Amino acid sequence: xxxxxxxxxxxxxxxxxxxxxxxxxxxxxxxxxxxxxxxxxxxxxxxxxxxxxxxxxxxxxxxxxxxxxxxxxxxxxxxxxxx
Amino acid sequence: xxxxxxxxxxxxxxxxxxxxxxxxxxxxxxxxxxxxxxxxxxxxxxxxxxxxxxxxxxxxxxxxxxxxxxxxxxxxxxxxxxx
Amino acid sequence: xxxxxxxxxxxxxxxxxxxxxxxxxxxxxxxxxxxxxxxxxxxxxxxxxxxxxxxxxxxxxxxxxxxxxxxxxxxxxxxxxxxxxxxxxxxxxxxxxxxxxxxxxxxxxxxxxxxxxxxxxxxxxxxxxxxxxxxxxxxxxxxxx
Amino acid sequence: xxxxxxxxxxxxxxxxxxxxxxxxxxxxxxxxxxxxxxxxxxxxxxxxxxxxxxxxxxxxxxxxxxxxxxxxxxxxxxxxxxxxxxxxxxxxxxxxxxxxxxxxxxxxxxxxxxxxxxxxxxxxxxxxxxxxxxxxxxxxxxxxx
Numbered sequence: 001x002x003x004x005x006x007x008x009x010x011x012x013x014x015x016x017x018x019x020x021x022x023x024x025x026x027x028x029x030x031x032x033x034x035x036x037x038x039x040x041x042x043x044x045x046x047x048x049x050x051x052x053x054x055x056x057x058x059x060x061x062x063x064x065x066x067x068x069x070x071x072x073x074x075x076x077x078x079x080x081x082x083x
Numbered sequence: 084x085x086x087x088x089x090x091x092x093x094x095x096x097x098x099x100x101x102x103x104x105x106x107x108x109x110x111x112x113x114x115x116x117x118x119x120x121x122x123x124x125x126x127x128x129x130x131x132x133x134x135x136x137x138x139x140x141x142x143x144x145x146x147x148x149x150x151x152x153x154x155x156x157x158x159x160x161x162x163x164x165x166x
Numbered sequence: 167x168x169x170x171x172x173x174x175x176x177x178x179x180x181x182x183x184x185x186x187x188x189x190x191x192x193x194x195x196x197x198x199x200x201x202x203x204x205x206x207x208x209x210x211x212x213x214x215x216x217x218x219x220x221x222x223x224x225x226x227x228x229x230x231x232x233x234x235x236x237x238x239x240x241x242x243x244x245x246x247x248x249x250x251x252x253x254x255x256x257x258x259x260x261x262x263x264x265x266x267x268x269x270x271x272x273x274x275x276x277x278x279x280x281x282x283x284x285x286x287x288x289x290x291x292x293x294x295x296x297x298x299x300x301x302x303x304x305x306x307x308x309x310x311x
Numbered sequence: 312x313x314x315x316x317x318x319x320x321x322x323x324x325x326x327x328x329x330x331x332x333x334x335x336x337x338x339x340x341x342x343x344x345x346x347x348x349x350x351x352x353x354x355x356x357x358x359x360x361x362x363x364x365x366x367x368x369x370x371x372x373x374x375x376x377x378x379x380x381x382x383x384x385x386x387x388x389x390x391x392x393x394x395x396x397x398x399x400x401x402x403x404x405x406x407x408x409x410x411x412x413x414x415x416x417x418x419x420x421x422x423x424x425x426x427x428x429x430x431x432x433x434x435x436x437x438x439x440x441x442x443x444x445x446x447x448x449x450x451x452x453x454x455x456x
Contacts, residue, residue, distance in 0.1 A: 178327055178331065179322075179323075179324030179325055179326070180324055181324070182323055182324045182327050183323060183324035186346060186399075187397070190346075190396065190397050191348055191350060192348070193345060194345060195342075195343070196341065197327065197340075197341065198339065198341050198410065198413070198414070199339070200338060200339060201337065203336055203338040203408065204335035204336060205336060252332070263348065265343065265345070265421055269343070269414070269421075272341075272414070276410055276414075
């Protein structure tokens with residue numbers, strides 16, 4: 001499947017791009033993270049500590065073990081600091 | 084001693100005046116209430132239920148057993164409803 | 167600290183802007199506005215107060231809030247006299263470096279102002295006039311602090 | 312309900328007045344304003360957000376507040392982009408018949424907005440730029456509700 005993968009805040013800066021299209025057969029968010037991490041060092045460094053990251057699938061906050069199903073957009077980012 | 088005695092809200096309406104000068108030897112607020120109550124029915128009716136009233140001596144909230152000491156102003160009123 | 171007791175209307179929005187601009191080191195501003203509710207039957211409200219005591223009581227309440235929380239500034243405005251439905255009765259504002267203090271202090275100010283500041287409300291409807299009764303829950307709210 | 316995500320500044324006072332006038336049956340209006348603190352060193356703040364998700368997340372949070380408390384109206388405005396010291400970052404307002412609901416709902420909105428709405432703050436000083444770290448206490452604050 002083809003996913004839009006988005007990065008925000010310092011994660012965006014470390015990976016060096018705000019979004020990309022990813023061809024993947026990942027079944028869960030964690031699988032997708034494993035695929036990205038295997039690609040290049042900058043991904044491995046960025047995703048080093050998953051506890052310091054949050055994920056949204058199709059614009060809903062979820063967990064790293066969430067299934068991707070028919071998802072079209074996955075976003076990774078640090079804990080939010082609004083308000 | 085001479086006291087200014089003030090009444091507010093429905094107490095003012097029942098007694099029929101907002102303030103009066105009172106010559107008294109009352110030692111406490113309760114003594115003053117007893118004197119006023121003895122005067123006329125409208126006072127007796129107004130002061131019937133002290134639990135429904137509050138008192139301030141020299142513009143500080145206090146209790147009915149507070150001493151009058153050198154007080155100059157005593158105010159009686161129902162529980163406040165500001166805000 | 168800014169404490170005002172007045173018969174005249176005030177502009178809550180203008181007060182908020184002035185208050186927020188006054189202390190640039192405040193990150194958090196909380197306001198509470200009390201309005202005369204337009205519930206159909208009410209013609210107007212009359213607010214009586216105890217002129218000699220009112221400003222003093224409000225100042226004491228505001229000082230208590232400032233002693234208890236880390237606040238940059240406090241504003242209290244309370245009207246008396248005749249007020250029509252939709253009009254602003256009163257307003258408090260608190261400014262702090264952090265939101266928790268600003269929220270708690272505004273909540274505290276309202277609880278104390280409700281039961282410890284010498285104001286009495288009378289509601290005038292087509293059927294006559296009636297003094298608003300204090301609620302037991304208002305007195306009980308003070309135990310939270 | 313009125314939810315706005317925008318780069319443009321807004322006038323908190325004008326928003327309060329408009330909000331308070333909109334529902335005449337509300338006796339109590341609470342606002343929270345978040346401002347860029349002027350602590351000397353800060354040049355400006357940059358707020359990044361997730362455009363596709365932001366309005367949706369804010370709407371969900373506001374709906375949760377409305378389901379939980381008896382509110383007449385809710386307003387949320389949150390800016391993104393470049394903000395200078397003293398500028399308004401965001402504002403929430405709640406209107407209810409009674410003060411307890413208006414206070415609790417505004418406090419709840421702020422706690423959720425802080426940790427569940429997709430905004431990220433970066434502070435730019437003379438020494439460089441740094442992303443603001445989320446506080447453990449912000450996440451813990453959600454357990455209150």
